[in-house]
Structures are given as C-alpha cells and as structure tokens.
Amino acid sequence: xxxxxxxxxxxxxxxxxxxxxxxxxxxxxxITSGIDQSVFISGKLITKYAQFRDPHASLSTFHRxxxxxxxxxxxxxxxxxxxxxxxxxxxxxxxxxxILNIQPDRYTFPSVIxxxxxxxxxxxxxxxxxxxxxxxxxxxxxxxxxxIDMFSRFGDLGNSRNVFDEMPRRDVVSWNSLISxxxxxxxxxxxxxxxxxxxxxxxxxxxxxxxxxxxxxxxLVAVEEGQMVHGLVEKIGIKADVVVxxxxxxxxxxxxxxxxxxxxxxxxxxxxxxxxxxxICGYSHSGLYEESIKLFFEMLYKFNxxxxxxTSVLLACSHVGDLKLGRDIHDFMMRNGYQCDTTASNILIxxxxxxxxxxxxxxxxxxxxxxxxVSWNSLIHGYIQNERFEEAIDFLKTMKMxxxxxFVTYMALLSMSTQLxxxxxxxxxxxxxxxxGYDSTLAVGNALVDVYAKCGKLEDSLNQFxxxxxxxxxxxxxxxxxxxxxxxxxxxFRMTSQMRMEGMLPDVATLLGTLPMCSLLxxxxxxxxxxxxxLKLGFELDVPIGNALIExxxxxxSLKNSVLVFKxxxxxxxxxxxxxxxxxxxxxxxxxxxxxxEEMDTAGIVPDHIVFVAILYACxxxxxxxxxxxxxxxxxxxxxxxxRIEHYACVVDLLSRSGLLAEAEDxxxxxxxxxxxxxxxxxxxxxxxSGDINFAERVSERxxxxxxxxxxxxxxxxxxxxxxxxxxxVRTIRKSLKDRGLRKTPGYSxxxxxxxxxxxxTGDRFFEQYEDVNxxxxxxxxxxxxxxxVANLKCALHDVEEDEKRDTLCGHSERLAIAFGxxxxxxxxxxxxxxxxxxxxxxxxxTKYISKIVQREILVRDANRFHLFKDGKCSxxxxx
DNA sequence: CTAGGGTTAG
Numbered sequence: 010x011x012x013x014x015x016x017x018x019x020x021x022x023x024x025x026x027x028x029x030x031x032x033x034x035x036x037x038x039x040i041t042s043g044i045d046q047s048v049f050i051s052g053k054l055i056t057k058y059a060q061f062r063d064p065h066a067s068l069s070t071f072h073r074x075x076x077x078x079x080x081x082x083x084x085x086x087x088x089x090x091x092x093x094x095x096x097x098x099x100x101x102x103x104x105x106x107x108i109l110n111i112q113p114d115r116y117t118f119p120s121v122i123x124x125x126x127x128x129x130x131x132x133x134x135x136x137x138x139x140x141x142x143x144x145x146x147x148x149x150x151x152x153x154x155x156x157i158d159m160f161s162r163f164g165d166l167g168n169s170r171n172v173f174d175e176m177p178r179r180d181v182v183s184w185n186s187l188i189s190x191x192x193x194x195x196x197x198x199x200x201x202x203x204x205x206x207x208x209x210x211x212x213x214x215x216x217x218x219x220x221x222x223x224x225x226x227x228x229l230v231a232v233e234e235g236q237m238v239h240g241l242v243e244k245i246g247i248k249a250d251v252v253v254x255x256x257x258x259x260x261x262x263x264x265x266x267x268x269x270x271x272x273x274x275x276x277x278x279x280x281x282x283x284x285x286x287x288x289i290c291g292y293s294h295s296g297l298y299e300e301s302i303k304l305f306f307e308m309l310y311k312f313n314x315x316x317x318x319x320t321s322v323l324l325a326c327s328h329v330g331d332l333k334l335g336r337d338i339h340d341f342m343m344r345n346g347y348q349c350d351t352t353a354s355n356i357l358i359x360x361x362x363x364x365x366x367x368x369x370x371x372x373x374x375x376x377x378x379x380x381x382x383v384s385w386n387s388l389i390h391g392y393i394q395n396e397r398f399e400e401a402i403d404f405l406k407t408m409k410m411x412x413x414x415x416f417v418t419y420m421a422l423l424s425m426s427t428q429l430x431x432x433x434x435x436x437x438x439x440x441x442x443x444x445x446g447y448d449s450t451l452a453v454g455n456a457l458v459d460v461y462a463k464c465g466k467l468e469d470s471l472n473q474f475x476x477x478x479x480x481x482x483x484x485x486x487x488x489x490x491x492x493x494x495x496x497x498x499x500x501x502f503r504m505t506s507q508m509r510m511e512g513m514l515p516d517v518a519t520l521l522g523t524l525p526m527c528s529l530l531x532x533x534x535x536x537x538x539x540x541x542x543x544l545k546l547g548f549e550l551d552v553p554i555g556n557a558l559i560e561x562x563x564x565x566x567s568l569k570n571s572v573l574v575f576k577x578x579x580x581x582x583x584x585x586x587x588x589x590x591x592x593x594x595x596x597x598x599x600x601x602x603x604x605x606x607e608e609m610d611t612a613g614i615v616p617d618h619i620v621f622v623a624i625l626y627a628c629x630x631x632x633x634x635x636x637x638x639x640x641x642x643x644x645x646x647x648x649x650x651x652x653r654i655e656h657y658a659c660v661v662d663l664l665s666r667s668g669l670l671a672e673a674e675d676x677x678x679x680x681x682x683x684x685x686x687x688x689x690x691x692x693x694x695x696x697x698x699s700g701d702i703n704f705a706e707r708v709s710e711r712x713x714x715x716x717x718x719x720x721x722x723x724x725x726x727x728x729x730x731x732x733x734x735x736x737x738x739v740r741t742i743r744k745s746l747k748d749r750g751l752r753k754t755p756g757y758s759x760x761x762x763x764x765x766x767x768x769x770x771t772g773d774r775f776f777e778q779y780e781d782v783n784x785x786x787x788x789x790x791x792x793x794x795x796x797x798x799v800a801n802l803k804c805a806l807h808d809v810e811e812d813e814k815r816d817t818l819c820g821h822s823e824r825l826a827i828a829f830g831x832x833x834x835x836x837x838x839x840x841x842x843x844x845x846x847x848x849x850x851x852x853x854x855x856t857k858y859i860s861k862i863v864q865r866e867i868l869v870r871d872a873n874r875f876h877l878f879k880d881g882k883c884s885x886x887x888x889x
Numbered sequence: 890c891t892a893g894g895g896t897t898a899g
Binding site: 254283319324355382387389418451459481520522 | 894
C-alpha cells in the first residue's frame with residue numbers, strides 16, 4: 010500500500026472508531042506506520058481518547074508529539090482535559106503553552122474559560138476575560154457563550170448579562186447559557202423574562218432551553234407558563250427526550266399538580282433512573298409516602314437504585330416510621346459505599362431519629378469520616394425528638410467544641426423547651442439567640458413566638474411578636490395559634506384583622522387557627538365569614554378545613570350547617586367522621602351518631618380510639634345504654650383497640666347517667682386500669698342527680714384520696730359534703746386545694762347581642778341593667794313558684810345560709826346571661842347562651858320554666874353539649 | 890432533570 014493511501018485509510022479508521030478497543034488498534038497501527046505524530050492525526054487521537062473518557066491516553070499521545078509547537082495540538086489537549094473535568098491540568102497546560110511563547114488563538118479560550126468556571130476560579134477567570142478583550146476576541150460567539158456560562162457559575166449574573174448584551178451575534182447557546190444562568194441561581198423571574206425575549210426575537214428553542222426554563226416555572230409556581238412550555242415541548246418535537254420529561258415531572262411536582270405528574274410519567278416511553286428518583290422523591294415531598302415506597306419497589310424491577318434513589322426513599326421511610334425498610338436500605342447503601350457521602354449519611358441519621366432509633370442514628374454519625382453542620386443538627390434534633398434531653402445537652406457541649414451552632418441548632422433546642430414547657434430554659438435560649446444574632450432569622454423568631462405560647466406565656470409570646478422586624482405568614486399563624494392555645498380569642502381575632510389590614514392573605518393554617526376560636530366563642534357570624542373566605546380562596550376541599558368547619562358549626566349551634574359541610578366533603582378522614590359523630594352527640598342525636606358510625610365503617614375508614622370516645626359520649630348523652638355498651642365491646646373485639654381510661658370513663662358516665670349506679674360501680678371495680686379521678690368523677694356527677702347521698706359520700710371519699718390536680722373533682726366532692734352539712738370535710742378539701750395552689754375554675758356565661766359579646770360571672774352585680782336583670786329573675790321566681798318549682802339547693806356550692814344560697818343560685822352566670830338576653834332582644838327571638846362549665850341541675854330546671862313563660866327558644870351550650878330549651882322541655886331529655 | 894437538618898396548622 011502506498012504511504013498516502015495508508016494515511017487516508019488509517020485516518021478514516023480513526024474517525025470511525027466507536028469503541029476504545031478499535032481506537033487502540035488503530036493507534037498501534039499508526040505508531041508502526043510512523044504517522045502518529047502528524048499534527049492532524051495526533052490531534053484526532055487526543056480528541057478521540059478524550060471522547061472515550063481516557064484523558065491519560067490523550068496526554069501520553071500529546072507527549073509523544075515533540076517538539077509540540079503547534080497551537081492546534083495545544084488547543085486539542087487543553088480541550089481534551091477540560092472535557093474530562095481535569096480543569097487544573099488543563100490550566101497547567103495553558104500556562105506551559107504561554108511559557109513556551111505559543112500564542113493562544115480564539116479556539117484556545119472556550120476551554121480555558123470552562124476550566125475557570127468549573128474550578129470557580131474567579132481570579133483567573135477575570136484575568137482571562139481581560140486578556141481576551143485585549144486580544145480583540147470580544148466579538149467571538151463561542152468565547153462570548155463561554156463567558157456567559159462562566160460568570161453564571163460565579164453567580165455574577167451582572168457580568169453574564171453584560172457579555173450577552175455586548176455580543177454582536179448570538180445563537181441559541183447564548184440564550185440558553187444566560188437563561189440557565191438565571192435559573193440555576195434562583196433568578197427565576199429573569200430566566201422567564203429572557204425566555205420570553207428569546208421567543209420574541211425569533212429564536213427557536215431547543216431541549217436545552219426548555220430545560221433551563223422549567224426550573225424557573227417550577228420555582229415560581231408559574232403554572233400557565235409551565236403549561237405553555239409543556240406545549241412547546243410537543244411542538245418542537247422533543248417529547249421523547251427523557252431529560253426533558255424528567256424536567257417536566259420535577260416542575261409539576263413543584264406545582265403540586267400530581268395529576269399532570271401521573272400523565273407525564275405514564276406517557277414516557279423511556280424512563281431512566283432520574284425519572285424514578287424524581288417521582289419517588291416528588292411523592293415523598295407531597296406527603297404520599299406509601300406511594301413513594303410503592304414506586305421504589307416497582308423501580309427495582311428495572312433499575313438498580315443509586316444513591317439518590319436510596320436517599321429519596323429514606324425520606325418516605327422516616328415519615329411512615331418504616332424502620333424495617335430503612336434498615337434494608339441502609340444495608341444496601343453500605344454494600345455500595347453510599348454511606349461515605351455526607352448527605353447520604355445525614356439522611357440516614359434523620360431516618361433513624363424519626364423512627365425513634367437514636368442509637369442507630371448515633372452509630373451512623375460515629376462512623377462518618379466527614380461530618381458537616383447538618384450531621385450534628387440532625388443528630389441533636391433526633392435526640393430531642395426522642396425525648397433524650399440529657400444526651401442532647403451533652404452532645405451540644407461536644408458540638409460546641411468542634412463548630413458553631415447555627416440557627417437550625419437553636420430551632421431544635423427551642424423545640425426542647427417547647428416539649429418540656431420549660432419557660433426558664435426558653436428564656437435562657439432566647440438570650441443565647443440574641444447574642445448570636447439569630448433572633449433576626451425569621452424561623453427562629455417564629456419558633457420563639459411559639460415556645461412562649463406553648464409554655465402558657467401569651468404575654469411573652471405577644472412581646473416577641475411585636476419585637477419582630479419582619480413577619481411572614483408563619484409568624485401570623487403562630488401568634489393566632491398562640492392566642493387560641495391560651496384561649497384569648499379577643500386578641501386572636503384582633504390579630505386576624507390586623508393581619509388582613511397588613512395585606513397578608515390567610516392560608517390553610519391561618520384558618521385552622523381561626524375557626525376553633527369561633528367554636529370556642531360560638532361566634533357563628535365570624536365563623537360564617539371565615540367559611541365565605543374559605544370558599545373564595547378555594548380551600549373548601551381541604552380535609553382539615555372541612556373538619557374544622559363541622560366542629561365550628563356544631564359548636565355555634567348549627568347542627569344543620571355541620572351536616573351540610575359534611576355532605577359536601579369529597580374526602581373524609583377519621584377526624585371528619587369523629588367531628589360529625591361528636592356533633593350529633595352534643596345535640597343528643599345518639600341515633601344519628603350511631604348511623605354515622607356505621608356509615609364510616611362501610612366507607613372503610615378504620616376507627617381510632619378517639620372516634621370511640623365520641624360515639625360512647627353520644628350514646629351516653631342520649632341514654633342509649635345498650636348501644637353504648639355494644640360499641641365498647643366491639644372496640645376490643647372487632648377493631649382490636651385497647652380501651653383507655655377515657656373510654657372507661659365514658660362507660661361509667663353512660664351507666665350512671667341512666668341511673669344504673671350499682672352497675673357503674675361494679676364496672677369500675679372490674680376494670681383492668683386503676684380508676685382515676687375522671688372515673689369516680691363521672692360516677693359522682695351522676696349521683697348528684699339521683700340524690701343517693703350516701704352513695705355519693707362513698708364516691709367522694711375515693712376522689713379525695715386520689716389527690717387529683719383537677720379542681721373540678723374536688724368541687725364535686727365538696728358539694729356532696731356541703732349538702733350533707735359536713736362542713737369540716739368541706740373545709741379540709743378547700744384547704745387541700747389551696748395548699749396545692751389549685752383553684753376552682755370560675756363559672757361564667759356569655760351571650761352575643763348585636764355583634765357584641767356580654768360576659769357574666771357567678772354572682773356578678775356590677776354591670777349595667779343589673780337592677781332590671783335582678784327584677785326579671787325575681788318575677789320568674791314568683792311565676793315558677795306558682796307552678797310548683799322548689800329550688801334545688803344542692804347545687805349551691807358554698808357554706809352559706811339557705812337564703813343566701815338561693816341568691817347564689819339566682820346569680821348563676823347562665824341566669825344572668827339569659828335574663829340580660831331576654832331584656833335586650835325582641836320578644837320571640839331565639840336566644841343563645843354559652844357557659845364554660847356544665848349547667849347545674851337547678852339552672853337546667855329554671856331554664857325550662859323560663860322557655861315556657863316567655864315562649865322563647867333558648868339554646869345553651871355548656872362545657873359538654875347543647876341544650877335546646879323550648880316550651881318547658883329540653884332537647885337533652887335530662888341526659889347531660 | 891433527581892437528594893439532607895428548621896418555624897405555624899394536624
């Protein structure tokens with residue numbers, strides 16, 4: 010073969026080599042033929058090796074060519090090293106080249122610039138920029154594109170933009186580099202804006218452009234734009250591109266649009282590991298942990314999980330507490346060496362902590378070679394979540410020796426104060442936080458508002474709130490929740506209106522804080538307003554919102570509206586059914602409650618222990634003894650739920666309310682749990698109605714022995730002794746209460762008239778219209794006496810003379826509220842009264858009489874339930 | 890194109 014022909018055929022073989030083996034073969038042939046050192050051939054070889062990810066072969070080929078004086082060869086080797094990420098080596102070669110006095114040309118620079126970008130070497134990057142300008146390459150398209158990318162990676166979008174603006178000619182890469190630069194640095198608006206400009210300037214987008222703009226749509230939750238880009242994907246024919254589809258999936262997850270995710274995923278003809286990771290991770294972040302785990306197992310048929318797969322599914326494991334799967338995945342990670350990755354190990358720490366396994370979390374931590382702040386924070390927070398407070402404090406000391414805590418550390422510590430409800434601990438931390446300056450971090454400020462409220466210090470919570478310079482929706486929600494927790498609804502409502510005045514839109518959490526305040530106050534008008542707001546904001550399909558609405562309406566006296574909300578709800582969870590069953594219970598609709606319970610069972614909702622409290626309570630308030638007992642039995646036998654003390658209390662209540670005192674006592678004596686004050690208290694409240702005073706005294710003794718911290722039970726016992734005239738015992742009980750710093754909850758009632766709430770305490774005398782109210786109550790007394798009413802003095806709680814007792818009875822807060830309400834409303838209007846404690850027997854009787862005398866409906870909500878008084882009767886049928 | 894620790898509501 011002639012040398013010329015050999016050269017041509019070998020050059021051809023070199024170009025068409027598709028496997029490293031072929032390349033090596035051609036290379037040896039070239040060497041034996043002695044033509045491997047020609048400029049063109051050696052350059053081809055260097056590039057080819059680089060494409061096959063063998064930069065060392067590229068380099069040795071380069072070194073065989075000597076002396077290397079040709080700029081083309083230098084450009085080739087620099088490009089080869091850059092292509093394989095060996096930026097330092099590439100820059101070293103660039104320096105050598107300059108030392109040898111070989112002038113770089115315009116083909117040299119894109120690689121050199123890429124190296125600076127990859128190394129985040131700002132200094133060299135800027136020097137190269139100046140150099141390029143001096144050499145007059147400013148208008149080169151490729152160099153310009155490289156600079157846009159370099160400055161983007163530096164986060165210097167200003168210079169990226171300058172380069173872009175100065176370019177005399179731009180191609181799609183220029184646009185993509187800039188858009189992707191904006192996008193990856195979180196400048197989403199700018200990314201979208203440039204995308205629009207590229208469209209206006211007639212640029213035809215490609216897959217890269219779509220991929221640059223998708224994160225921006227996702228980040229901004231720009232739904233319309235996202236859909237437009239999705240449309241574009243179909244139009245420009247990149248619908249089959251896996252990477253583009255992965256980008257679409259990721260965007261739709263950020264929109265929270267799981268339907269579209271499903272669609273995209275189902276239509277994908279090719280899926281790769283990233284696809285699976287994206288959906289597994291996406292479902293986890295959307296709270297669909299089971300779905301995420303299911304997809305993981307589905308994926309295993311086709312792909313081996315990589316590090317991202319394992320870490321994504323671990324997130325789901327930690328949420329559902331699947332320690333078994335978590336461990337299996339940990340094993341798998343160990344076999345693949347993934348645990349060497351700091352992030353992966355951090356996720357493991359988190360998983361073990363969330364699954365309640367602090368020891369395993371610690372073991373992961375101890376084995377880590379390289380720990381970061383997140384590792385420390387994860388473990389410390391894990392200790393706190395698992396109530397290992399001492400270990401957390403010890404660990405914090407160790408941590409402080411190695412590195413400085415950041416705001417997340419303080420958040421974890423604040424959650425410790427919250428759990429312990431330790432105000433001193435919280436205040437100490439607050440001082441530390443001020444010293445470190447993290448008090449200006451919004452999340453920390455919010456956590457402080459929360460911790461004070463949870464320690465019961467609304468004052469401090471409000472102070473912290475006022476001191477905050479910036480507030481976000483969470484701040485507002487936290488302070489509203491704080492007011493709710495401390496039952497200061499007035500301040501709570503003031504906060505909601507202030508929030509609205511400052512232009513902050515409520516979200517689901519806001520409304521979930523506000524609705525229970527309406528429930529507490531029976532503020533139906535506000536409640537309805539909020540309902541309107543919910544419809545306007547489109548939250549009506551949110552399950553917790555529906556649940557809160559059911560409760561609000563039921564507590565505001567409108568069972569009808571509760572039922573309406575309930576019927577309109579598309580998804581119902583166990584809380585929904587519980588809310589509805591409790592609502593029926595409060596209105597004495599035991600049969601309806603039982604029916605709802607059956608429907609719930611049919612709907613396949615698994616009952617929890619709380620539903621059983623609601624259903625037992627409903628039976629008890631409707632006198633459905635047999636049905637209630639049946640439910641109690643089913644609870645154990647059919648649903649395998651072990652009854653708790655509150656369920657036993659409900660049964661005691663159920664039996665004793667219906668006068669089955671002996672049965673109730675037998676039941677108590679046979680129960681497997683130690684009866685506490687709530688059990689005996691339930692029995693005692695019922696004895697009071699039955700009038701079996703000796704029985705009551707026996708029960709009272711039990712209660713006093715228990716030394717409960719709830720003053721309510723003492724008051725019950727004290728009443729029994731008072732009615733027996735045993736004043737010594739009464740005094741002993743009172744002293745015992747006082748010594749332990751317990752106080753009887755004062756009774757009060759309130760009534761809303763023309764949007765204003767009037768509150769009355771027992772025996773209040775100093776309010777406007779007191780005279781009129783008193784006169785009206787006296788008139789009622791006379792009229793009632795004529796009908797045969799005798800005051801039941803057992804309900805008076807104090808050690809006083811008979812006459813005075815009668816006075817106190819007349820002064821019970823609910824009577825004051827009723828009389829006041831009657832005086833200030835038109836005849837015939839229904840009245841709605843609220844009381845924080847249970848209505849006493851005498852007031853219950855009196856209210857029946859009043860409803861008949863004045864021919865009005867009087868709705869009274871006491872601590873437990875509703876009583877609708879109408880024409881001398883009460884809806885509770887005297888079961889309360 | 891895919892991953893980690895943190896605040897409200899539950």
